[in-house]
Amino acid sequence: MSAKILDGKAVSARLKDELKEEVATLKQQGIQPGLAVIIVGDDPASRIYVNNKKKACEYIGIHSEEYALPAETTQEELLALVDKLNHKADIHGILCQLPLPKHLDEEAVIAAISPKKDVDAFHPVNVGKIMIGNFDFLPCTPAGVMELIAEAGIEIAGKECVVVGRSNIVGKPQAMLLLHQHGTVTICHSRTKNLAEVCRRADILVAAVGVPELIKGDMIKPGAVVIDVGMNRLPDKKLVGDVDFEAAKEVAGAITPVPGGVGPMTIATLMKNTVRAATIAQ
Ligand code: GUN
16 A cells, blocks of 8 residues: 655645735734845755745745855855844844855854844754753754644654654754654664664654665555655756655655655745744844
8 A cells, every 4th residue: 555645745835825824914013024044155955945945935925035145255254144134123034054165164153143033943042942842943844844744643652753864953853853742762873773673663754864765665664654854866866855755655654755745844834933033023
């Protein structure tokens, strides 16, 4: 039997419609949420992400500003821009698209963003709040994954959850959010022994490593929920996830496609965080 497809495109479209209504109400109160997106250099994948974020802002009615800086931008110039945006009254959210060119210090840039405008939830203050379970913003991709799981009516409490990948952007916060929902969580990474065996224990498997089709059909427990965060461009330009979708869908109970699964959910959460930032700024 083929797995149920978790349609992130459809769920995100609904969330964006809800946010559009919320923004219309805020506008009547004289509040227009504003998002500033900083992109440094010309990484083609980052360019696509930033364009999609801009389109979502336009649809919902969020004011958006894009700061496209050349690859040679210095740390001082970037920090000066962040400081300016921290003080800009019509900007409630600041997002600096990662990765930054190698000569720039990502950690310092993230720390310079006001935690109140940190709609990515990457600032150490927000990361700490998430750890405690008392937060204003959730990181966009892990929160989008949680929304998709909830939307499908999938219970997390007591389930074996395996997260493959330990990045600060996805793996680590994803594990924490699953733990908040009472999952029994295992985090796997490049040094994990018997990855296949650990994955096969998962009732809910989240793949976020950036290795094309690493997760094969025989690494999945029959009926499991498989969430694929990967977005990998193959040499022939085909876009694939971290899961071998064709094989996995024959084993899993539910699965996200790539594209059209987690990706659109990330953007919907970013929009939600921006609206929230504008609301709590009042
Ligand atoms: N690069 C890949 N994912 C993200 C994200 O969620 N936020 C930012 N700022 N950069 C990214």
